[in-house]
Amino acid sequence: MSQYFDLTRRGFLKSTAATGALIFGTYLAGGAPRVIAGVLAKPSESAKTANLFVALRPDGIVEITCHRSEMGQQIRTAIAQIVADEMEAAWDKVVVIQGKGDAKYGDQNTDGSRSIRYNMQRLREMGASVRHLMRQAAATRWNVPVDSCSAEQHVVTHSSGKTLTYAELVNDALSITPPELAQITLKKRSEWRYINTAMEHIDLKDIVMGKATFAADVFEPKALIAVVVRPPVVGGKVKSFDAKATKAIDGVIDVIEIPAPQGAPQFQPKGGIAIIAKNTWAAIKGRRALSVTWDDGKNGDYNSEVFKASLLATVASPQSSVREIGDAANILANSSDKLVADYYAPHLAQAPMEPPCATAIYYKDRVDVWAATQNPQADMATVGAMVGMPKEQINVHVTMLGGGFGRKSKPDFSAEAAYLAMKTGKAIRVQWTREDDIQNSFYHAVSAQHIEASLDKNGAIEAYLHRTAFTPIASTFVEGATAPLSLELRLGFTDNPINTPNMKLESGEAPAKTRIGWMRSVSNVFHAFAVQSFIAEAAHKAGRDQKDYLLETIGPNRILDVTEENAEYDNYGADKANYPLDIGKLRHVIEKVADMSAWGRKLPKGRGLGIAAHRSFLTYVATVVEVEVSDKGDLKIIKSWVSIDAGTVVNTDTVKNQVQGGSIYGITAALSEGITFDKGKVQQSNFHDYRVPRMSDSPLEVEVEIIPSDAPPAGVGEPATPVYAPALCNAIFAACGKRIRQLPIGDQLKA
Amino acid sequence: MITFIVNGKTHEFSGDPTTPVLWYLRDELQLTGSKFGCGMGQCGACTVHINGVAQRSCVLPVSAVSGSKITTIEGLSEDGEHPVQQAWIEHKVPQCGYCQCGQMMQAASLLATNPTPTDDEIVQEMSGNICRCGTYPRIHKAIKSASKTLAAVQYYDPKVKGEQA
Numbered sequence: 030m031s032q033y034f035d036l037t038r039r040g041f042l043k044s045t046a047a048t049g050a051l052i053f054g055t056y057l058a059g060g061a062p063r064v065i066a067g068v069l070a071k072p073s074e075s076a077k078t079a080n081l082f083v084a085l086r087p088d089g090i091v092e093i094t095c096h097r098s099e100m101g102q103q104i105r106t107a108i109a110q111i112v113a114d115e116m117e118a119a120w121d122k123v124v125v126i127q128g129k130g131d132a133k134y135g136d137q138n139t140d141g142s143r144s145i146r147y148n149m150q151r152l153r154e155m156g157a158s159v160r161h162l163m164r165q166a167a168a169t170r171w172n173v174p175v176d177s178c179s180a181e182q183h184v185v186t187h188s189s190g191k192t193l194t195y196a197e198l199v200n201d202a203l204s205i206t207p208p209e210l211a212q213i214t215l216k217k218r219s220e221w222r223y224i225n226t227a228m229e230h231i232d233l234k235d236i237v238m239g240k241a242t243f244a245a246d247v248f249e250p251k252a253l254i255a256v257v258v259r260p261p262v263v264g265g266k267v268k269s270f271d272a273k274a275t276k277a278i279d280g281v282i283d284v285i286e287i288p289a290p291q292g293a294p295q296f297q298p299k300g301g302i303a304i305i306a307k308n309t310w311a312a313i314k315g316r317r318a319l320s321v322t323w324d325d326g327k328n329g330d331y332n333s334e335v336f337k338a339s340l341l342a343t344v345a346s347p348q349s350s351v352r353e354i355g356d357a358a359n360i361l362a363n364s365s366d367k368l369v370a371d372y373y374a375p376h377l378a379q380a381p382m383e384p385p386c387a388t389a390i391y392y393k394d395r396v397d398v399w400a401a402t403q404n405p406q407a408d409m410a411t412v413g414a415m416v417g418m419p420k421e422q423i424n425v426h427v428t429m430l431g432g433g434f435g436r437k438s439k440p441d442f443s444a445e446a447a448y449l450a451m452k453t454g455k456a457i458r459v460q461w462t463r464e465d466d467i468q469n470s471f472y473h474a475v476s477a478q479h480i481e482a483s484l485d486k487n488g489a490i491e492a493y494l495h496r497t498a499f500t501p502i503a504s505t506f507v508e509g510a511t512a513p514l515s516l517e518l519r520l521g522f523t524d525n526p527i528n529t530p531n532m533k534l535e536s537g538e539a540p541a542k543t544r545i546g547w548m549r550s551v552s553n554v555f556h557a558f559a560v561q562s563f564i565a566e567a568a569h570k571a572g573r574d575q576k577d578y579l580l581e582t583i584g585p586n587r588i589l590d591v592t593e594e595n596a597e598y599d600n601y602g603a604d605k606a607n608y609p610l611d612i613g614k615l616r617h618v619i620e621k622v623a624d625m626s627a628w629g630r631k632l633p634k635g636r637g638l639g640i641a642a643h644r645s646f647l648t649y650v651a652t653v654v655e656v657e658v659s660d661k662g663d664l665k666i667i668k669s670w671v672s673i674d675a676g677t678v679v680n681t682d683t684v685k686n687q688v689q690g691g692s693i694y695g696i697t698a699a700l701s702e703g704i705t706f707d708k709g710k711v712q713q714s715n716f717h718d719y720r721v722p723r724m725s726d727s728p729l730e731v732e733v734e735i736i737p738s739d740a741p742p743a744g745v746g747e748p749a750t751p752v753y754a755p756a757l758c759n760a761i762f763a764a765c766g767k768r769i770r771q772l773p774i775g776d777q778l779k780a
Numbered sequence: 781m782i783t784f785i786v787n788g789k790t791h792e793f794s795g796d797p798t799t800p801v802l803w804y805l806r807d808e809l810q811l812t813g814s815k816f817g818c819g820m821g822q823c824g825a826c827t828v829h830i831n832g833v834a835q836r837s838c839v840l841p842v843s844a845v846s847g848s849k850i851t852t853i854e855g856l857s858e859d860g861e862h863p864v865q866q867a868w869i870e871h872k873v874p875q876c877g878y879c880q881c882g883q884m885m886q887a888a889s890l891l892a893t894n895p896t897p898t899d900d901e902i903v904q905e906m907s908g909n910i911c912r913c914g915t916y917p918r919i920h921k922a923i924k925s926a927s928k929t930l931a932a933v934q935y936y937d938p939k940v941k942g943e944q945a
Binding site: 233238241243246682690717728729 | 884
């Protein structure tokens with residue numbers, strides 16, 4: 030797409046204003062989604078209040094604005110599929126424009142696997158409104174009843190056979206009052222031509238040609254490059270620095286201190302020293318030559334080994350109740366043959382392939398930013414606070430993201446660029462290196478969990494106690510917060526699907542000594558690891574097949590409402606009526622994946638199958654992993670099978686790609702040594718010591734089946750990740766009898 | 781002064797000879813298809829061809845490629861018609877796309893020397909290229925399918941004499 034930014038579009042609209050383009054939008058979410066039309070000579074009143082734009086140009090080209098960030102989930106394509114389908118637009122006449130950060134769009138925070146869930150209905154309504162308007166315009170021109178006109182592929186056809194194209198109808202439509210919601214009819218599912226198909230994504234060819242614009246590929250404006258050395262310990266400050274050697278390097282222009290953040294980390298830059306240079310290499314060399322003395326502050330004692338012991342100690346004793354039914358504590362206290370397991374998982378860094386990067390220009394009344402951001406409205410607020418301007422004066426252009434995984438929801442890098450642009454008066458691009466990314470992330474929480482259960486005489490779980498403790502995301506927003514937010518617990522902990530008369534779930538506290546953030550699937554990753562591993566452990570203790578026992582343990586088809594068990598649960602902010610926690614659906618994905626993988630088949634020695642199932646982001650996923658473990662303890666993942674029920678899906682191939690990739694992302698949790706700290710400093714720095722899955726670590730086939738569904742759309746980007754590590758570890762147990770409770774797997778198979 | 785040929789055009793560079801080829805391509809020539817991923821030859825996002833062979837441009841100083849032919853993704857084909865690019869489209873490999881230029885350059889280099897690699901050879905050759913989106917299964921399939929195209933071209937090229945023809 031050459032017309033990527035809406036900057037280009039503004040230019041276009043100016044140049045064609047005389048001929049008139051038809052602009053559609055809906056009001057903010059919550060308001061009546063009524064279509065408004067108008068000529069954009071200059072931004073009209075209607076355009077200002079509109080949020081999701083569909084612009085039908087006089088030449089018949091349809092411009093569809095994508096207000097969510099593109100990071101590989103093909104949201105730009107999905108939004109276009111929905112609008113164009115309902116609109117009956119010809120696909121070759123669709124152009125997608127990337128929206129800037131703007132509150133008028135409503136939520137733009139591209140995380141939580143919710144872009145389609147939040148937007149599908151209003152996008153359909155908008156598309157259908159345009160289709161209605163086209164039919165109306167033709168009917169008026171021909172003086173015939175609107176019902177005798179049908180719209181298909183950019184053409185309105187009368188029952189007599191005469192036709193008018195959408196382009197020919199643009200001018201007529203300008204004088205027609207757009208329909209009220211009640212007047213429009215959405216297509217039936219059987220009439221969809223783009224939605225729920227595997228059509229090719231719109232940016233594919235640009236990517237394959239090397240033409241996609243990521244954050245570091247923005248050359249207008251021509252910027253100076255800044256590389257920043259940040260305090261190695263969170264909360265640390267610059268004590269002193271010597272820039273003499275740095276300034277002597279050819280190409281280095283300036284050395285500027287960035288102030289230390291105040292209070293809770295939020296998305297503030299960590300502070301430090303920026304080296305500004307004519308090109309990237311000079312900036313990198315300048316940083317190597319810089320000598321800085323740091324005051325490490327109160328987190329200088331952070332040591333991962335010590336912290337692990339304290340987390341395990343926390344979950345060894347009773348903590349705050351999160352959910353309770355029956356009398357688990359008492360039954361377990363008196364049980365002589367209970368199964369007890371502690372699980373541990375380290376910090377992880379999201380490590381998107383594109384390290385954080387942003388360009389900024391400072392003007393006295395505004396700042397322009399180009400950033401690989403998942404949440405441009407957070408950039409507006411963070412940059413505004415950094416330069417002392419209202420957020421409305423911060424223009425944030427969203428580039429393509431080279432992966433996000435939650436890291437790019439935190440725009441500290443944009444604030445760095447804006448601050449340096451303000452200080453220098455120049456356009457500045459802040460380029461993070463991989464070391465910067467690994468050592469200055471907002472890390473996935475380190476966690477410990479303790480589970481114990483007693484089995485009845487049939488082997489079923491009669492009492493279940495589960496304690497979790499992890500460094501909470503809450504600490505990033507509230508200084509000193511040690512207890513998790515309810516929304517962190519509802520990610521795979523509060524919504525435990527085990528069907529038992531006695532259950533007690535408890536949550537402990539943990540003081541975060543680094544910046545904590547969310548990574549793809551968030552606390553679902555370690556919670557699903559513990560729950561799904563434990564169920565397989567219990568199956569083994571009961572002498573049962575993993576898959577059969579998993580089905581029995583989650584119990585019969587029913588709607589589970591955990592709020593009836595003294596729990597706080599917001600169901601991912603979704604209505605319980607539309608998105609109930611449906612155990613039947615969880616059972617169905619398990620049964621499906623068992624079929625796909627020919628569960629129960631005889632395997633050669635050293636091979637094993639593992640299964641795990643989990644609901645997250647309102648989507649049900651079950652995964653089977655087949656592994657081979659050699660006598661020496663070498664692990665090879667042979668193949669994976671995934672069954673997913675995400676409700677209505679827009680692009681079936683994208684869903685499969687996301688599920689394949691989400692599975693492989695899940696391997697990180699199992700294989701990576703994670704991020705560890707000593708004396709407050711991250712001990713890893715690049716891909717040589719922060720291991721991420723490579724092709725040699727991955728299955729060469731991840732077979733995915735999407736459960737056909739006409740339920741409302743649920744999440745796709747994240748739900749395949751949490752099940753992977755437990756399915757893998759269950760497979761390892763099946764293959765060689767070694768149970769992995771502590772991640773990473775490391776050399777546990779060699780012992 | 782260092783001289784080399786980038787995508788068929790001769791260029792001269794008189795700047796810092798320790799500058800990695802990647803930053804020269806990106807900062808000076810604005811050839812942005814080659815990506816920065818790690819700066820230490822660990823991830824392959826910066827992969828280009830030096831005299832036809834895949835190399836990591838992020839750790840390769842310009843002084844080391846004096847007189848060489850450098851090919852970037854922008855020079856792999858005119859309009860994306862290289863069999864590897866076609867296979868990437870056919871299998872809809874990319875998600876975010878950031879690493880894919882490096883992946884394709886690595887794959888093209890592999891197939892240029894070994895048009896019919898085995899499954900294991902593909903894994904071995906491609907395991908230096910990281911994709912955090914996890915598109916490895918599709919990359920593997922795309923290389924197999926590009927291999928068929930390339931092998932077919934080779935087998936049926938009338939100019940090729942001898943056993944292969």
